Amino acid sequence: MKTRRVGPSPSAAAEPGEPTTISGVSETAGELSHVDASGDVRMVDVGAKPSSRRQARAAALVRMAPETLRTLHALPKGDALVTARLAGIMAAKRTADLIPLCHPLPLTHVDVSLSLSEDAVMIESSASTTAQTGVEMEALVAASVAALTLYDMAKAVDKGMVVENVRLLEKTKDPV
DSSP states (O other), X not given: OOOOOOSSSOOOOOOTTSEEEETTEEEETTTSTTBOTTSOBOOOOOTTSOOEEEEEEEEEEEEOOHHHHHHGGGBTXXXXXXXXXXXXXXXXXXXXXXXXXXXXXXEEEEEEEEEEOSSEEEEEEEEEEXXXXXXXXXXXXXXXXXXXXXXXXXXXXXXXXXEEEEEEEEEEEEEO
């Protein structure tokens, strides 16, 4: 059996139908939608798929000092919460420009909400479209960029901030 590893240790390319190792995950070549039978990455052709109503939700967490949390509305750079929300929405609309194999999608809705706890800001994002492929990457990019924007705006006052737990919460697909 020949394997192909994408990452630090090189190995031989897999034959069509042979298992392929990509970042430590073994799959049969061709079963990964963004990997062709020879192990090369590709943009998936979704042209023959019917359009569906698709929605996704994602989240991220930014941990920070309680004192930093209390100042997020009045930082030297401005209101970090408002800016992060707008940055997340704008980023979702640019996902195909940031992630090489993503399809550009006609987003019908994007939302980013931020809630504060004692030592963290929880970010939740949602994205919707009617298209031939899903919007989970748009939701993940929205949550990630909102988190990074908070980090950027508050880094001068809190060197210990941590962005963590970026994850997909849900994705749905319904016929139109």
